[in-house]
Amino acid sequence: MARKLGIALGFLAAGMAGAAAQGWQPTKPVEFVVTSSPGGGTDNFTRMIQSIILKYKLIDQPIVVSNKGGGSGAEGYLVSKTAAGDPNKVIFGTNNAYLLPYVAKLGYKFSDLTPVAALALDEFLLWVKADAPYKTAKDYIEAVKAKPETYKMGGSQSKDTDQTLTSILSTVTGAKFIYVPFQGGGAVGTQLAGGHINSHTNNPNESIGQWKAGQVRPLCVFSPARLPAGPKVTETQGWADIPTCKEAGIPVERFQMPRTVWLPAGTPAGAVQFYEGVLKKVSETPEWKEYIARTVQTGQFLSGDSLKAFVANDDKLSREVFEREGWIVK
Amino acid sequence: MDGFSGLLHGFGVALTWYHVMLMVIGVLLGILVGVLPGLGAPNGVSLLLPLTFTMDPVSAIILLTSMYWGALFGGSTTSILFNIPGEPSSVATTFDGYPMAQNGRATEALSFAFLSAGFGAIVGVLLITALSGWVTQFALKFSSPEFFGVYFLAFASFVGLSGAPPLKAAVSIALGFSLAGVGMDSVSGSLRLTFGFDVLLAGISFLVAVIGLFGIGELILTIEDGLKLDGIRAKITPRDVLRTAAQMPKHWATLLRSSIVGCWMGITPGGPTAASFMSYGLAKRFSAYRANFGKGEPDGVIAPETADHSAGTSAMLPMMALGLPGSATAAVMLGGLMIWGLNPGPMLFVERPDFVWGLIASMYLGNVVAVVLVLATVPLFASILRIPFAIIGPLIVVVCFIGAYTIAGRPFDLWLALAFGVLGYVFKKLDYPIAPLILAMVIGDKAEDAFRQSMIMSKGSLTIFWSNPLVTGLMLLGLVLLFWPLLGTLRQRLRPSRV
Numbered sequence: 001m002a003r004k005l006g007i008a009l010g011f012l013a014a015g016m017a018g019a020a021a022q023g024w025q026p027t028k029p030v031e032f033v034v035t036s037s038p039g040g041g042t043d044n045f046t047r048m049i050q051s052i053i054l055k056y057k058l059i060d061q062p063i064v065v066s067n068k069g070g071g072s073g074a075e076g077y078l079v080s081k082t083a084a085g086d087p088n089k090v091i092f093g094t095n096n097a098y099l100l101p102y103v104a105k106l107g108y109k110f111s112d113l114t115p116v117a118a119l120a121l122d123e124f125l126l127w128v129k130a131d132a133p134y135k136t137a138k139d140y141i142e143a144v145k146a147k148p149e150t151y152k153m154g155g156s157q158s159k160d161t162d163q164t165l166t167s168i169l170s171t172v173t174g175a176k177f178i179y180v181p182f183q184g185g186g187a188v189g190t191q192l193a194g195g196h197i198n199s200h201t202n203n204p205n206e207s208i209g210q211w212k213a214g215q216v217r218p219l220c221v222f223s224p225a226r227l228p229a230g231p232k233v234t235e236t237q238g239w240a241d242i243p244t245c246k247e248a249g250i251p252v253e254r255f256q257m258p259r260t261v262w263l264p265a266g267t268p269a270g271a272v273q274f275y276e277g278v279l280k281k282v283s284e285t286p287e288w289k290e291y292i293a294r295t296v297q298t299g300q301f302l303s304g305d306s307l308k309a310f311v312a313n314d315d316k317l318s319r320e321v322f323e324r325e326g327w328i329v330k
Numbered sequence: 331m332d333g334f335s336g337l338l339h340g341f342g343v344a345l346t347w348y349h350v351m352l353m354v355i356g357v358l359l360g361i362l363v364g365v366l367p368g369l370g371a372p373n374g375v376s377l378l379l380p381l382t383f384t385m386d387p388v389s390a391i392i393l394l395t396s397m398y399w400g401a402l403f404g405g406s407t408t409s410i411l412f413n414i415p416g417e418p419s420s421v422a423t424t425f426d427g428y429p430m431a432q433n434g435r436a437t438e439a440l441s442f443a444f445l446s447a448g449f450g451a452i453v454g455v456l457l458i459t460a461l462s463g464w465v466t467q468f469a470l471k472f473s474s475p476e477f478f479g480v481y482f483l484a485f486a487s488f489v490g491l492s493g494a495p496p497l498k499a500a501v502s503i504a505l506g507f508s509l510a511g512v513g514m515d516s517v518s519g520s521l522r523l524t525f526g527f528d529v530l531l532a533g534i535s536f537l538v539a540v541i542g543l544f545g546i547g548e549l550i551l552t553i554e555d556g557l558k559l560d561g562i563r564a565k566i567t568p569r570d571v572l573r574t575a576a577q578m579p580k581h582w583a584t585l586l587r588s589s590i591v592g593c594w595m596g597i598t599p600g601g602p603t604a605a606s607f608m609s610y611g612l613a614k615r616f617s618a619y620r621a622n623f624g625k626g627e628p629d630g631v632i633a634p635e636t637a638d639h640s641a642g643t644s645a646m647l648p649m650m651a652l653g654l655p656g657s658a659t660a661a662v663m664l665g666g667l668m669i670w671g672l673n674p675g676p677m678l679f680v681e682r683p684d685f686v687w688g689l690i691a692s693m694y695l696g697n698v699v700a701v702v703l704v705l706a707t708v709p710l711f712a713s714i715l716r717i718p719f720a721i722i723g724p725l726i727v728v729v730c731f732i733g734a735y736t737i738a739g740r741p742f743d744l745w746l747a748l749a750f751g752v753l754g755y756v757f758k759k760l761d762y763p764i765a766p767l768i769l770a771m772v773i774g775d776k777a778e779d780a781f782r783q784s785m786i787m788s789k790g791s792l793t794i795f796w797s798n799p800l801v802t803g804l805m806l807l808g809l810v811l812l813f814w815p816l817l818g819t820l821r822q823r824l825r826p827s828r829v
Contacts, residue, residue, distance in 0.1 A: 037661065038372065038376050038658075038661055038662040038665050039655065039661040039662055039663075039664045039665035040665070043665050044665055044668050044669060047379070047380070047383075047665065047669055048669060050380065051380065051383040051669070054380070054383075065376075065380070066739060067376070068532070068738070069532075070513060070514070070531050070532020070533060070738075071513060071514040071521065071531035071532055071533075072514050072516075072519070074514070074531050075531050075532040078528055078531065103519055103520075104514070104519070104520060104521050105521065105526070106521075106528075106531070107528035107531070149789075152787060157516050157519060158515075158516060158517055158518055158519030158520075159519035160519065163519075178786060178787065178789070179786075180474075180783055180786050180787055181516060181517050181519070181783070181786075182783065183516060183779070186652070186653040186654050186655070186664075186674075187654060189652075189653065190469070190470065190652050190653075190654050191473055193470055193652075194470035194471060194472070194473060196473035196474075196787075205668075205673075206653075208673050208675070209653060209673045209674055209675015209676065209677055209678065210675055210676070212673075212675065212676075212677040213675060213676035213677045215676065294671060295668075327519070329520075
């Protein structure tokens with residue numbers, strides 16, 4: 001029923017905006033492929049964009065969102081290969097688009113994806129239980145160093161961003177954790193609130209509820225600058241009160257996860273430009289800014305060369321970790 | 331705001347004509363997606379989700395949850411009528427529901443299913459209302475070892491019950507475990523059992539297996555038995571529904587036990603599917619009519635249905651209070667919550683009491699609306715069985731394959747469903763039990779993850795499963811249930827010698 005209504009809305013929009021069309025335009029319903037299961041961060045990211053596009057009628061065709069989160073998202077990226085050259089399939093993901101093929105033998109290569117844009121950078125923080133004795137990130141790291149491999153660091157999935165960050169943290173500080181992989185940020189958060197693990201590196205959005213409730217507490221943020229000041233989260237503190245990890249004496253300059261958009265290989269350049277334009281408009285709407293502020297991400301629109309440069313840099317950093325940890329599959 | 335005053339406030343929010351209308355629409359849509367195998371509640375809710383973007387969060391969640399209740403009810407309908415579970419959580423309902431329908435007691439089976447489901451749901455909501463604060467504290471006590479304990483308990487209460495030779499049950503479980511292991515392994519981050527086939531990346535959907543093993547397998551068997559050209563002759567009157575309702579109090583023990591199992595599994599959260607299996611297993615173990623189970627025993631319908639629904643409703647609590655979805659559908663709704671601008675977590679109760687208590691109040695109303703609506707459909711659905719097989723058979727095949735395709739839109743799933751159909755047929759012919767395979771597929775990978783996480787935490791020491799009273803209790807209870815049948819046979823052997 002929802003789909004029918006969507007189609008009806010699409011026709012309505014097509015009638016109104018058709019005359020103004022220039023360059024490449026989708027001629028069929030557009031499929032938004034989400035590389036996570038429903039409810040995940042990538043799913044929210046995609047559905048937010050979908051709702052903004054619907055509201056401002058930025059695409060004349062109906063949009064169908066489909067979740068292909070199997071194989072840590074590889075199922076979704078595989079669309080780039082099976083639907084090569086199809087400009088009506090847009091793939092939404094993170095940096096796992098180019099990192100997954102390193103750690104698992106999958107049916108697609110990074111070269112099968114045509115980059116379109118990155119719209120936001122999700123931040124990582126170091127969290128501990130609220131009643132833990134550590135005042136600063138340095139205190140905690142010293143405690144871990146004093147008793148190597150007894151402190152448990154939780155994270156979602158294996159060989160993914162959380163474990164990569166844990167590995168970087170261990171290398172630069174010499175603190176050795178036991179890394180325990182769980183199914184997702186929600187489960188990791190509950191484990192920390194229950195005191196079953198000692199710390200995790202959740203995104204702000206994944207742990208804001210528990211911070212507010214006084215169950216967990218952030219020590220530092222892995223960002224080059226402090227987070228923007230918003231309304232206070234707890235009685236006394238807001239996001240801007242959290243020091244950067246570098247300030248706190250942990251030499252990790254930055255660790256952020258880009259939220260990315262891709263097209264299949266061999267898609268016409270006009271289509272890439274079209275979606276780039278649509279996403280640029282999305283990133284300038286008040287709804288998008290509200291979403292970025294609410295989920296405490298960093299809004300940054302990257303496309304073309306700036307996106308390429310970001311990917312190259314992120315790819316290099318992560319590959320170093322993967323090589324050191326021996327995760328790369330040949 | 332807590333308990334009673336919160337609830338009254340919630341009723342004030344939920345009890346408007348607009349919201350009651352949303353409940354009716356939601357429940358009807360839910361019954362529709364529940365009846366179609368494969369489509370199911372998670373898919374139905376994600377299809378509806380875009381429509382709710384512009385709605386007020388309270389109205390939105392009322393629409394989505396009502397659809398969920400409707401789907402849970404609808405899922406049992408096809409389990410009973412055609413042996414095809416519309417929802418994964420209604421697999422256990424087929425064990426006795428289908429034989430009852432075959433014996434011409436379809437009306438009775440459907441009414442029992444819906445009434446006990448309604449009962450379970452209300453118990454679930456009552457629990458949420460009364461214990462919201464305490465329950466969330468309890469859920470925080472659960473870590474990987476405790477989760478493993480819960481899954482172990484579910485396995486232990488179910489295996490050794492199927493009546494099949496233990497070795498055959500073991501084969502079935504092993505096969506289920508290996509099927510559950512296909513795809514990405516979240517603990518090691520590597521692919522398993524995909525043999526380089528891209529189509530296996532996402533694993534084998536449990537729903538496809540159910541559609542094949544039950545729906546298609548059953549059809550192949552029916553065809554082999556010789557085409558019965560006419561349907562089942564059974565007199566169906568609306569009065570049968572009332573007569574069944576009058577019998578409900580007799581089954582109080584099963585109702586009560588199953589509600590407890592369901593609430594427990596909803597909150598911890600083990601999920602409604604595991605809850606229904608476990609509850610069926612326990613009902614059989616404690617029943618005076620054990621031999622009748624699997625042949626059409628009302629308790630065999632009441633137990634899984636009650637547990638399924640109390641788990642489904644009580645799973646909403648960890649979703650709201652901890653951001654931890656207890657079922658696939660809850661996960662979709664969690665995404666909705668974030669899009670509507672709400673942050674799930676303990677503070678949701680403080681910051682948005684109108685939303686939380688409006689939802690809880692709507693769960694009472696929504697379930698009552700759902701029970702009334704589905705009971706009204708009983709005579710209609712039951713009379714479907716009168717349609718000759720020559721007409722209904724091909725229809726079921728079509729619905730099964732459409733269902734298998736809608737799960738993920740993968741053409742490969744159609745072949746899988748067919749393969750599982752053949753497997754189901756072979757299993758039946760060689761007298762292998764299917765249920766252990768399904769159970770292992772549903773909770774096998776979760777149990778495995780929990781076990782391996784525990785091993786990482788304890789650096790490989792099994793003592794972690796005895797490290798605190800909670801996990802020790804779970805493991806002990808599991809072991810007792812596992813060896814119960816053995817104790818039974820021992821007692822039987824001892825008894826004659828005494829005479």
